[in-house]
Amino acid sequence: MITVALPKGGLLKDSIQLLQSVGLDFSAFLDPANRQLEIWDASRTAKGLLVRNYDVPVYVEYGQAQLGVVGYDILREKQPQVAHLADLQFGHCRMSVAVRASSPYRSALELPPHCRVASKFVNCASEFFNHLDLPVDIVPLYGSVELGPITGMSEAIVDLVATGRTLKDNHLIELDQLFESTARLIAHPLSYRLNSDGLRDRIEQIRAVQ
């Protein structure tokens, strides 16, 4: 029996479609009335776990799920001990530095040393500014990061940008891009090495339908 950790939110629909194309049906998770967090596939050879996108690597790292689908942004931020198996080519977005459009800065290197940068991705932001050799004060936030520059708490933000709509609505512009992100297929390293429950065949099937 294989357990697959699936992320709530924007990546769920595509993740479920992908698994359907290899014969695993977890579409019940898409029913708005569904309250179950754990469901079996009709074949009863696989189980789906519906968890927060941030928690997918945790379930896979601890071996509670052998497979998982998660954004590359989260893998970069948390650096979990999981096997990276495939770029699933959906959930395209980018991690960017943004500032108020009215600010004088047009590249991250122009930001003043020791300025504040608000982010949910504090490790990605630190790593980026360390590489630039620009010391900044990272302000960790959990939501609505765009409020940082709006309220004047921070000069800049580091955040995920998909369509750019949120930035535009808040009169923010992108300065630099840290990296691009897509959904990734990950596995529990030991289960992958031991090929538990025919895990590798499933992975090859997924790779083949991409």
Place this chain on the structure above:
Amino acid sequence: MITVALPKGGLLKDSIQLLQSVGLDFSAFLDPANRQLEIWDASRTAKGLLVRNYDVPVYVEYGQAQLGVVGYDILREKQPQVAHLADLQFGHCRMSVAVRASSPYRSALELPPHCRVASKFVNCASEFFNHLDLPVDIVPLYGSVELGPITGMSEAIVDLVATGRTLKDNHLIELDQLFESTARLIAHPLSYRLNSDGLRDRIEQIRAVQ
């Protein structure tokens, strides 16, 4: 001008009622159609910021908001550098250790050493088990912590319990309580000491109406 950071979610309605009773009206935040995260009171002497409950202490710590309303659970977990001013007596809940009802454990001390404990409140959980002198492996999760024991990933959880409904629905029982939590009024320490913009009068008004 005073800025008040208000928490999205369960504490919002009571927080807004409290501020209304001292003449500050931020009830527009309760309108489901509202998309603004920053609104002025009609008197234009105060501004409200609508932020994630976890972010309230950040805005207050950095002085972007002089006042804030936040759960004691978050103050315990994050230990921010803010002034604790009043227990607002709403948002009652408790931080508890829970396990599967079918497990043999009936107190936290009976948990096996080096067992796994899933929690969103990793600092509170670590502190509690350190005081018990019981070494455990804290598994940090962002949501649906009850899945820890259900999937077998963790023996126990440390989580906030209000009505107990989520525990019951997932066949979990409380073993021990870490602390009780209610909404608290917090302030930026320097603004409080300097009594910027008549901050202390506002605080006395809030204390008086409680």
